[in-house]
Amino acid sequence: MHHLTSDNFDQNAREALRDPVLHGALRNLADNFVERRRIAMSSVDDWEGLRTRARAIKDETLAHLDEYLLQFVENAEKGGVKFHWARDGAEACRIVLELVKASGAEMVVKSKSMATEEIHLNDALEAAGIEPIETDLGEWIIQLAHEIPSHIVVPAIHKTKGQIADLFVEKVGIEKTGDVDVLTGTARRILRQKFAEAKVGISGVNFGVAETGTILILENEGNIRMTTGLPQKHIAVMGIEKVVPRFTDLDVFLKLLPRSGTGQRLTAYQSLITGVKKRPDDEGPDEIHVVLLDNGRSKMLSHPVTRQSLACIRCGACLNACPVYQQVGGHAYGSVYPGPIGAVITPQLMGLSKAKQLPYASSLCGACREVCPVKIDIPELLLHLRAEIADNNASNVKRKFSERLAFKLYGSMWSRAGRYNFGTKAARVMQKLVVRKGKIGKVSGFIAKLVPPLGAWTAWRDAPPIAPKTFRQQWREKLRSGNGN
């Protein structure tokens, strides 16, 4: 099993910062995807309106998830789809294994699916003597390298062309090449044989439509169409949050997802699958099985703040926009889901105790919230999780009450304008006690207890002092004096 180090972000990040190859790759990502997304966004009339609609659809779905999920199941069953329910990853793996074994398959082809990464399906298949073949080019590369994805859309973004060429030389015996078309052609040649032989194909699901029982999967390569179209049995692993109410809701998400993810107006292929073939001589698999995965998701519904995480459509825009991800890459997060969304999902899926550094792996700059196509307030979520960590530490007598209080205040200060004003005013008064030579120096003793976040912050750097008057005060005064400048 791949060793996940989600509670070791600090150490991982330090190592990543010293890796020049990684930096080149990440700069390429930021330059490319951020710009492409910006251009693609401008090709729709009302981007903000679309985001608002998408979020409203997700909110509506999640607030009635039991109903929409059951409606989806009922309608898909009419088309002959078989459903399986999994409370956790182990249960999902067991179900998939049984389905694969029933086909007598020793090998399965897989298309990229974050849900199957989350449950470590490949490890479970290998342990049972079944060979899983990842067929997405990026996923195949990292499978050959025995790594985990470092990005949810471009899994091998951390690897250079040269590293990939070396890997292909070693693992599949090609001549060394620097030609991307040759590398891609190698994958095509080898994986086509696997597609032709495979009895079982395993995929994820992007959206499940309650109204019609349709599953929608998006891609660019064609490997998902192969995986879902060639083998006799198709198994789809689907998080229970992937439901949308109506077929026409797909309009909104098909506009947002490709533009946000890869900067495309539409990916090359969408497969809309609503049941198994009608007649024996029709195309497609004889059986379609959908494994519905909970694995901590239903618990996230219990609070509106954490529930937002379930609106995520896995586009990866928050990774590309994040100044922390841009510096340290995906592996530093030590989890299947990296970046800002990973920092909020991972602690909720794995338990806070196993990933308690991740909610701090952010400067709360808000770039992620800005780009999120479904308007997930990731900074709000991070603060919520930080507060929970502080709460949990209450039982640990070494942690001071003041620290917990500080985090709570810190969190609620940012989320309420009134309190923000009060908080900055209070800080303005208190800083008089600590300002030295025009800077806020290291805070210690009594003051550190009074203003706890400043303790850790100022241990590393000087902060400029807070202005004598707030911006709002100055603004109001300027307005009153009739001089906006």
Added chain:
Amino acid sequence: METKANISNSSAAREPIIASIRQSLAASKASDRVHAEHRPIVEYYSPSSNAARSILSHDELVGNFCANLDLLGVRFAIVRNEDEARDYLRKLIAASDIKRIAVSDSEIVSDVAAPINDVEVISSASKETLFDCELGLTSAQWGIAETGTLVLESDAERHRLTSLVPPIHLCLLKAEQIRQTLGEILELIDPRQNRTITFITGASRTSDIELTLAIGVHGPRELHVLVLAD
């Protein structure tokens, strides 16, 4: 073969999961009310397509569709009838040294492909045979002008593998089937009727290696579209 025991086993978690969803939703009721002030759920879907659909003429739709095919690197031509389509096919066969063609079972595809006798034309090709064909010929039921997208329905023709496996895909589309927006198309297609609907926008592609675009990773390397104007 699958046993009944397996199936009942794997749906044993259904009730606990639904119960857990309901429990969590009930627990959040109090704070939901507060939150709803910030994010009201009002008529949350209105098709964005209505404005665009009425103002475009038939020619404008074809023009938009072809302009977007061009942006995607798709080779396309507007042809007046089946004969012209067949001429295009013959030229493609000669230019790409094609020996075997897989064809779907739609009427227009049969009309175009039937008189072709200098190469092997295979309908209802088996999986194995498909991997040896150099060209797949299908039609599409709809076109989306704003993205240059082809929409293929499984009830209309056996399109799934013919449009995917051979390295060249040639697709025929009647001009009258083009609409401007995705929203319009989603209202026209029926997923209950068609067990698989496939949207195709350009040739197979990937940017997985250093974000460098490579065409034809798993699916067709070339996509050709013939728009049949009346």
